[in-house]
Amino acid sequence: MSKSKMLKPPVTAILTVALVAAIIACAVIFLIMNNRIRALNDMLVKSQAYSAQIDGQLNDLKKEYETLKDDYAELERTKAEQKNAKVVYLTFDDGPSQNTEKILDILDSYNIKATFFVIGKEGGYAAEICRRIITDGHVAGNHTYSHKYEEIYSSPDAFWNQYQKNDDVFFEITGRHLSILRFPGGSNNTVSQRYCNGIMDVLTKQAQQKGIVYFDWNVSSLDAEKKVQDTQVIINSVLSGVKDKQTSIVLMHDNNTKKTTVEALPVIIEQLKSQGYIFKTLDENTPPIQFLK
Numbered sequence: 252m253s254k255s256k257m258l259k260p261p262v263t264a265i266l267t268v269a270l271v272a273a274i275i276a277c278a279v280i281f282l283i284m285n286n287r288i289r290a291l292n293d294m295l296v297k298s299q300a301y302s303a304q305i306d307g308q309l310n311d312l313k314k315e316y317e318t319l320k321d322d323y324a325e326l327e328r329t330k331a332e333q334k335n336a337k338v339v340y341l342t343f344d345d346g347p348s349q350n351t352e353k354i355l356d357i358l359d360s361y362n363i364k365a366t367f368f369v370i371g372k373e374g375g376y377a378a379e380i381c382r383r384i385i386t387d388g389h390v391a392g393n394h395t396y397s398h399k400y401e402e403i404y405s406s407p408d409a410f411w412n413q414y415q416k417n418d419d420v421f422f423e424i425t426g427r428h429l430s431i432l433r434f435p436g437g438s439n440n441t442v443s444q445r446y447c448n449g450i451m452d453v454l455t456k457q458a459q460q461k462g463i464v465y466f467d468w469n470v471s472s473l474d475a476e477k478k479v480q481d482t483q484v485i486i487n488s489v490l491s492g493v494k495d496k497q498t499s500i501v502l503m504h505d506n507n508t509k510k511t512t513v514e515a516l517p518v519i520i521e522q523l524k525s526q527g528y529i530f531k532t533l534d535e536n537t538p539p540i541q542f543l544k
């Protein structure tokens with residue numbers, strides 16, 4: 252055997268080593284690639300889940316948007332209806348009385364607010380009623396303290412004293428002023444002439460100078476035409492009175508004898524509601540209805 256032939260490694264051995272090295276290299280590359288693919292796959296799964304979550308949120312937002320759009324359309328419809336609706340102002344004069352609570356209960360059951368032109372009645376019960384008128388969200392107006400024509404219409408000073416006294420008493424009980432006025436008998440009453448000629452002209456002008464808004468009415472319930480008016484007459488008077496009027500100020504009375512007014516009230520409210528009328532309360536900004544200007 253020659254020396255050079257002994258030192259040369261056999262070709263097969265070299266090829267084997269090279270093959271093993273290649274296999275190891277391939278295995279390492281495969282492992283690295285496999286890990287990389289797994290990582291990418293995980294990222295893909297996560298991004299798909301995130302995308303599904305975003306889609307879900309988007310759907311929720313779309314639903315919310317649709318609901319809000321419907322609510323807004325409904326509000327616009329209600330606003331338009333209210334703008335065109337016929338308005339009724341129910342007003343009750345001469346309380347508080349033993350019937351006021353019943354009236355308040357009825358108004359409450361229909362969720363309707365009204366205006367009470369109160370007179371000065373002292374005592375625990377009257378005070379309780381005055382407070383409830385306010386806490387129930389109704390409006391109280393001034394109808395003078397005594398309501399006695401011979402007293403209030405004896406002179407302008409006497410009238411304003413009675414006006415002020417009523418407000419003082421009411422303020423003491425409720426902490427609220429009687430900001431609007433209804434003249435007993437209305438601004439064009441003629442009974443006052445017996446006690447002071449021309450007094451209504453003076454009083455209505457003075458009210459304007461003082462910035463006091465007074466309200467008469469354009470619908471009468473006729474509940475003061477008799478001591479106890481027939482319930483059906485009251486219902487018919489109001490319903491026929493408000494017909495064809497865009498705005499109605501309805502005169503009713505709240506005193507101990509006016510039981511039929513209380514009886515008529517739920518029927519009147521139900522009828523008017525079913526005909527689309529809405530109910531509001533008077534305040535200084537309501538366009539007034541005045542017999543004498």
Ligand SMILES: [Zn+2]
Binds near residue numbers: 345394436
């Ligand atoms: Zn009165």
